[in-house]
Amino acid sequence: MDRKFWLGIALLGLSLAAQAERIKDLATVAGVRDNQLIGYGLVVGLNGTGDNPTSARFTGQTLRNFLANLGVTLPPGINLRTKNVAAVSVHATLPPFAKPGQTIDVTVSSLGDAKSLRGGSLLMTPLKGADGQVYAIAQGELLVGGLSAEGRDGSKITVNVPSVGRIPNGATVEQAVPTPFPEAKYLTLNLHQPDFTTAERIAAAINKTFGPGTAKPLDSASVQVAAPEDPAQKVSFFSLIENLSVEPGEAAAKVIVNSRTGTVVISRNVRVLPAAVSHGNLVVTIREHPEVSQPQPFAQGTTQVVPRSEVKIEEEGKRMFVFDPGVTLDELVRAVNQVGAAPSDLVAILEALKSAGALQAELIVI
Known part of the structure; x- marks a missing residue:
């Protein structure tokens, strides 16, 4: 490839003049964010590809506690065979304003030495936030993109990662995460890329549209906006704001x-x-x-x-x-x-x- 052409390709996106962008693409509303959820559970129904009962002892203990919660009492000293069971971690992302009854996707990952989660089903697993509260319940059949096969002579083949799977819409939201959006008198726009020029231009564009004093820049990363008290009007108000076009400041050299x-x-x-x-x-x-x-x-x-x-x-x-x-x-x-x-x-x-x-x-x- 010609050197001049190589340099032209590398510089094409940065040599053009800055163009106007929507505020929606430049900033987000403070407090309106995703929240991470995590849980611990069991995947059952595996075809002998689960955890080894000798090395992954916590899988047997978890299975024993699960059966005890269902009223099944096992005599002490019984060694549970867990080759069809795998201990897993379950994590998901709870989007902002998610309401009880809505569903979200979950990802299931093996914690022990299970060879594959293919064909397994996740038992009911509570998903907790950083505050320890349960925000969703996950359960369902796994979709695993990986594949693993092993012969009697020890030869085996693995495609992708069979110890991780997903459950589309596998968790049901149990409670919503409180946000300051409905009651807040002032809301803050946080810029993705802090820049004093961009913050000043965002405030100027909002004041030009809705009147002086509506918005003021707090620093290079935040713009404070006075919002209506009525939540319905607040939604319409920010719908108009996020579609305003602003020419961002040029990035540092x-x-x-x-x-x-x-x-x-x-x-x-x-x-x-x-x-x-x-x-x-x-x-x-x-x-x-x-x-x-x-x-x-x-x-x-x-x-x-x-x-x-x-x-x-x-x-x-x-x-x-x-x-x-x-x-x-x-x-x-x-x-x-x-x-x-x-x-x-x-x-x-x-x-x-x-x-x-x-x-x-x-x-x-x-």
Whole structure:
């Protein structure tokens, strides 16, 4: 691929002027967020691919407690065979404003040494939040994308991950998470990318539409908005706000380098101070020319191979170019392309400019 074309692809998305975006895509309402839920349960009905009763003793203990809750009392000392049972963790994401009776997806992951959860069913499992309260109940048949098969001679094959499965709509919400949205007099918009310019422009756009004093920026990441008291009016009010268009502030000058692939992304505001750069490669060539040493007649010597080495040092493509004050991104790319620098060479040039204090941008190496 041509180097100029490679640089053009890397810079295409960052060289364009900023365009207006909806407030919905720039910020979220504080308190209106997802909540993580987690639970511990049992998957039953496995075809001998469950936990090993010798190593995963907690599976047998959990099964014993489960049966006791159902009124089944087992004599002490009985070793439960749990090859068809697996202890699992169940986690889900509870979306904002989820109401009791609605369903959410859950993910089920093996905690023991079960070989596969394929064909299993999750027994009723309470899902708790960080506060210890139960917000949903999960149960149902698992959908497992992985597959595992093993022969009697010990050979086996595994496709994807058979110890993790999902249950679409597998949990029923039992209680809603309280949010400040219905009763709050003021609500805060939190920006995805903190920026003073963007926060000021969001507040200005809201005040222009709904009147002065409706919104005010608190800092680079938050804008406070006065909301109606009626919850129904509040929904309509924020529906209008999130569809307002705002031109976000330009991001800070950055140069991002992927050291594994050699990809370099340069933002459009990068500037270079006066600097001179020399670009070239030092090549050291060593060639071996062994020679045969033949003794003179009657010298009673032996034939020997004498090593002969040829060492050559040369510098290829020695070029130097000068950056004037305030060099822009286009001029930087043009100069690098003119000397025929490869992506790896460009990384070295940028790192050298940063070390010399001539690169007015943040250099990030990932």
